[in-house]
Amino acid sequence: MSRLAEGVGVLWQYALARLPRFRSRADVVNHQQKSWRHLENFVLTKSPFYAPYAHRPFHDYPIIDKQQWMKHFDEINTLQIMLDAALRVAEEAERTRDFNPTLQGISVGMSTGTSGARGIFLASRSERTRWAGTLLAKMLPAGIFAPARIALMLRAGSNLYETLSGGMRLHFQYFDLAMPFDEVLAKLEHFKPSILVGPPSVIALVAEAVKSRQIQLCPSRIIAAAEVLDPVDASRVTDVFGVSIEQIYQATEGFLGHTCAQGVIHLNEDCLIFEKDWIDRSTRRFAPIITDLHRSTQPVIRYRLNDILIEREQPCSCGSPFIAIDRIEGREDDIVWLPKAAGIGVVPVFPDVLSRALLNAMPSANDYQIEQSGPTTLRVGISPTPTSVDRQGIQLALAQCTQRAKAVAPHIEFGAWAGGLALQKCRRVRRLIDMPGRHHV
Ligand SMILES: [Zn+2]
Numbered sequence: 001m002s003r004l005a006e007g008v009g010v011l012w013q014y015a016l017a018r019l020p021r022f023r024s025r026a027d028v029v030n031h032q033q034k035s036w037r038h039l040e041n042f043v044l045t046k047s048p049f050y051a052p053y054a055h056r057p058f059h060d061y062p063i064i065d066k067q068q069w070m071k072h073f074d075e076i077n078t079l080q081i082m083l084d085a086a087l088r089v090a091e092e093a094e095r096t097r098d099f100n101p102t103l104q105g106i107s108v109g110m111s112t113g114t115s116g117a118r119g120i121f122l123a124s125r126s127e128r129t130r131w132a133g134t135l136l137a138k139m140l141p142a143g144i145f146a147p148a149r150i151a152l153m154l155r156a157g158s159n160l161y162e163t164l165s166g167g168m169r170l171h172f173q174y175f176d177l178a179m180p181f182d183e184v185l186a187k188l189e190h191f192k193p194s195i196l197v198g199p200p201s202v203i204a205l206v207a208e209a210v211k212s213r214q215i216q217l218c219p220s221r222i223i224a225a226a227e228v229l230d231p232v233d234a235s236r237v238t239d240v241f242g243v244s245i246e247q248i249y250q251a252t253e254g255f256l257g258h259t260c261a262q263g264v265i266h267l268n269e270d271c272l273i274f275e276k277d278w279i280d281r282s283t284r285r286f287a288p289i290i291t292d293l294h295r296s297t298q299p300v301i302r303y304r305l306n307d308i309l310i311e312r313e314q315p316c317s318c319g320s321p322f323i324a325i326d327r328i329e330g331r332e333d334d335i336v337w338l339p340k341a342a343g344i345g346v347v348p349v350f351p352d353v354l355s356r357a358l359l360n361a362m363p364s365a366n367d368y369q370i371e372q373s374g375p376t377t378l379r380v381g382i383s384p385t386p387t388s389v390d391r392q393g394i395q396l397a398l399a400q401c402t403q404r405a406k407a408v409a410p411h412i413e414f415g416a417w418a419g420g421l422a423l424q425k426c427r428r429v430r431r432l433i434d435m436p437g438r439h440h441v
Helices: 003-018 025-042 066-071 083-096 125-139 181-191 200-211 231-241 351-361 388-404
Strands: 107-111 119-123 148-154 170-176 195-198 221-225 245-251 254-259 265-267 272-280 285-292 307-311 324-331 336-339 346-349 367-374 377-383 411-415 429-431
Touching (some): 003 125, 066 119, 083 107, 083 119, 119 125, 125 245, 125 254, 148 200, 200 221, 231 245, 245 265, 245 324, 254 285, 324 351, 336 367, 351 377, 351 388, 351 429, 377 388, 388 411
Parallel strands (some): 148 170, 148 195, 221 245, 367 429
Antiparallel strands (some): 265 324, 272 285, 285 307, 307 324, 336 346, 367 377
16 A cells, blocks of 8 residues: 555544544443444454354453463464464564564564563554554544644554654654664654653653753653553653643553543543453452454454553543543552461552552652562662661551551562663563462452
C-alpha cells in the first residue's frame, strides 16, 4: 500500500473510531456481543487453536497467559506463522533497531516480562492502521486538522509506530531512547513538540533538563505511556510544565485504555472485552483478562495480563460507561509477599502502597527503589542519600504499611540508589525472589 493510501486508511479508521457513542452499559454490552459474533464467525474459525471452540459459550474458551500464548503460538495465529520465524524477526529488530522488516507483511512485536518471559505479537498492516486511527481519535479530541507536533519517545521502536507518520497538519517524530540521552534532548528541543509522549520516568528526565535550563520546551500536553505513572514522576513533571499528565494504557498486547477529560483512566471497552480476575477484592485490585474484538492475525482471546489495576469505586463524572480505573499499579510479579504476622502463609503488600509510604516519609526523595531481596527483607535505595532521620522515618512508615497488611515487619536494608537509565523499563518496586503459585489472596 502506498503512503497516501495508508494515510487515507488511518483517516478512515479515525472517523470510524470517533463514531460509536456509548451512553450506557447496555450499549457497551450490545456492541461487544455483536463484535464477538463477527469475530467468532470470520476469524476464530481460521485459527487451529480456537476453531474447536467456535460457537460455544464465551466462557468455554480457555483463559490463557503469556506462557500458553507462546506455547500455542503456531496454532493460535490464523496465517500459519511459526514461532521460530517470528522470533528471528523480532530479535533481529531489537539488535539492529531497524523495526521495518516484516514476515509476509506482518509486523512482529515483542513484549518483555520478568524472568525473561517474552511474548511475541503479530499485526497486519490493516491492524496497525486501525490501531493508529483509534489512538488518534481517542487522544486528539480537537481533531486531526488542528495542528500538533507530537514527539514519541519510545524504547522499543516498532513499525507499528511508523504507521502514525504523515498526514495533515500533524507532525510526528519518533525518538529512539537507545540513542545517547543528550542527543534525544537536543533533538527534542529542535523539534519543539506541542505534545510529548513517552514513559513517565523518561518524561521526568526531560522535565529535569528543562528545569536546569539545559533545554527549552513548552509542550501543552504530556502523555505518559508504556509504564506505571509513579507519583514521584507525576509531581516532578507537573511542577516543571504546569500541566497534569494524561495516560495511555498501552502494551504490545494492545491499546487498552486512556485518561478522559477528568483525568480518569477508562478501559477501551469498545475495542476489547475486559474480565476481572480479582487479586484482592477488598481493595478492588484485579488482573485484566482481555479479549480483543478486532485482531484477526493473532486473535487475543481471554488473555490474562499480569498488570494490577485498581477499579474506581465511584462512577466517573465524565459520563463514560467504560470501566474506570483509579490506578495502574504495576505488575503482579512485583507484589511484595511477606509472612503473615500471625499464623502461616504469606500476605501481599502492593507496590503502590509501599511507594506512597516511602514518599510520604521522605518528601525530598527524587527517586527510589524498593526491592524484595529475601523472604522478609526489603532493600531500599534512595536519591539523594537519606539522612539518619529520613531512614528512621522510612523504616517506621514501611513497618506501618506491612502491619496494616497483617504481615511481619520486614528487615529494611538501605543501599545505594542504582540510578535510572532512559532505555531501562522503570520498575521502582520489584520482587527479586520467586513466589511460586502465589497469585490470589
Ligand atoms: Zn471519565
